[in-house]
Amino acid sequence: MRQFLLKRLGLTLITLVLISFAVFLVAQILPGDVGRAMLGPYASATQVSRFDHQLGVDRPLPVQYWTWITNFMRGNWGQSYLLSTPVRPLVFQRLLNSLALGAFALLLILPVSIGLGVVAALDQGKFGDRLISIVGLSLIALPEFVIGILLLVVFSIQLGWFPVASTVPSANPVDIVRQLLLPSIPLMLVLFGYISRMARAGTIVSLNSNYTRTAILKGLPRRVVIRRHVLRNSLLPTITVVSVQIGYLVGALVVIETLFNYPGMGKLVLDSAVGHDIPMLEATMLMVAIIYMVSNLVADVLLAILNPRIRLAE
């Protein structure tokens, strides 16, 4: 187990270093002369080059990368070109806002999707299964902003129940629901499609397994077989899909936060990419990668704990 952990950790670190190269390179080839962009068209050429020198953007790329990554590790993430504020506090604040939205969606939809996925599997091929599957299938295909805009038209405009733009909620539970429910529904619907499908597939696999047949044959009641033997094993693939969906969530948040004007991480990524705000873009992209890698790592470790075959396979 220990060896397994170390190996996974090592792989994660290597991937992160590779991603940091990629992020740095992409940020570097963004068009635009940084000094010129910040000083404006009336600055002289010497002023621009002095400013570039001050920022360090005229040094060779490997030196710049090293400066950037060591500063990043020390917690010095630089100043935003666009907003002229320190990058780090803003990234963390936005991250927390997005986390509130993502966690709200995930917590509400997870039990529902797993539950309905299992129900669909137990009802395999019958009406309930078909209904759950076709609804899930259609929901996956719909872009988040289409669902979001339909929700806005019905619930904010026609019924007036929710605000047209969401802000960060206060601790008041009513306010949390009021601000977060509408933007999180598109996320929930897509997550429902994926997670319920995985839960269904996992349940079918374990229903058809030898251990389930043995449990039935030795006379255990159906209820006990399902709870003790089927459910436990059917949830394994679901863990993987949830961790993969965290990566999806980050992408979807870009869209949802733009649509609902919610001050989260996704909107920050979009704004800094469009505005060529390089320090901000590098920091946000690296955070996205770290979040994704860590959630994958946690899922793999969880799976290894729950399923000895994986960790012993090495």
Place this chain on the structure above:
Amino acid sequence: MQIETPDPAMIPLPVVATAAPGINLPPRASRRQRARAVFIALLHSKTFMAGAIIMLFWILDAIFWPLIVPHDPNAQDLLSTLQRPSGAHLFGTDDLGRDVFSRVLAGARSVLTIAPAATALGLLGGITIGLVTGYYRGLVDDVLMRIVDALLAFPLVIIALLVLAVLGHSTLNVVLVIAVVFTPLIARTVRAAVLSEREREYVASARLLGEPGIVVMVREILPNIVGAIVVEATVRLGYAIFTAATLSFLGLGIQQPSPDWGLSISLGRGFLQVASWMVLFPALALATLVVSLNFVADGLREVLSS
């Protein structure tokens, strides 16, 4: 250690509509007979037909909209802006007095050009790479799989957003970025199909006959994995529509004054409280297109896997 992440698209789904009649053919049926049987089974699949009819409507609309629109989609009428849906303007008018109904009909063209073009390019690259890596294995194969893993670390929208910020926003760039991201993903599916085919007897006998690798790949293996490729292509086309629309919505794709649906929704967002019809109808149009394509993909998967 790599834990295979199951792709939800690969998990068999329940037969959603009434079961398509099985394809019963003699083992020596020719390719032509087989194609005919698949075609008939598709005609009997309710899921496929429902999706295909809606798809067909949008495709015809994308080609022939100039003949059916009641107004010029770009004609401004500043005296009648933000008008509610009425007899004169079925879906109302937008902030510049343009007819929303005409714009919805005209808006199908951009998404139905970008998505198929991107998918076709991705297929071209993906099939080539998938065939070669699956057939020869080796180093290229390993490298490809690492690239796929790394690509999956970022959501497609974020990769596209970064690339478009670098290259600039143009329709061509949207096509290219989707195609480039699709290539390794399609290659992975093709590779998997090739891996199982290459162990078959017909491949061994073709090799024994001394056929060169390229002939074995294109003449022997490719025709036998067409089913898998067709299903993959429809699934990818769905994602391409999804991504192209999302990029337009984010303002990174096609630019004004195009009647593109994603762009219309993005611009109409600001008028939500005074003219919700500006966003409602393009959103419904996009929803019907995407869902119909999904039905087609599901019907195909159901028939081709039986």
